[in-house]
Amino acid sequence: MTDPNQKSFPVTWDQFHRDSRALAWRLAGMGTFDAVVAIARGGLVPAAIVARELNIRTVETVAVKSYDHQNQSGIQVLKPISQQVLDLAKTGKKILIVDDLVDTGSTARVVREMLPGAHFATVYAKPKGRDLVDTFITEVSQDTWIFFPWDLDVAYVAPISGGTD
């Protein structure tokens, strides 16, 4: 169930692009990455932006589902990392894992186990999961729900005074 006391942090496309670019700038100072692994679905957009900025051409996905709407369910790995990318990691190549956010850290923990030496980056982080992330841009409080631009639409909002027009 949606917690009525939860704060909301809506993110626009512009802001998400800016924050993902900021993540790329930070990662740019950490050497060359040979491949990026996006945690689908939320990590697909920031991974594409980071891959473009850092000229990473090998882009892999791992599909992990942890939430149904705002309710945390059991972790399910729906698509594993390809053997080709696991082999790159084994031969010492630098792999970057990208997700949109870390919340409780369950997703990060599962994917880190698949690629123990990889660099884990997210755009946003909540306190419970932040220690599992090597690089992130913005921290929000644990009781905040982040709404991504692909989950939003432009809609009418009632005035602060409570009227309807």
Ligand SMILES: O=P(O)(O)OC[C@H]1O[C@H](OP(=O)(O)OP(=O)(O)O)[C@H](O)[C@@H]1O
């Ligand atoms: O740190 P955690 O508590 O694991 O939460 C973070 C994960 O939850 C969301 O994914 P979700 O499972 O909702 O799937 P989606 O990426 O397809 O939206 C988000 O994209 C992260 O991957």
Ligand SMILES: Nc1nc2[nH]cnc2c(=O)[nH]1
């Ligand atoms: N969209 C979204 N997905 C999440 N999954 C876990 N936490 C969050 C969050 O704050 N926002």
Ligand SMILES: [Mg+2]
């Ligand atoms: Mg996700």
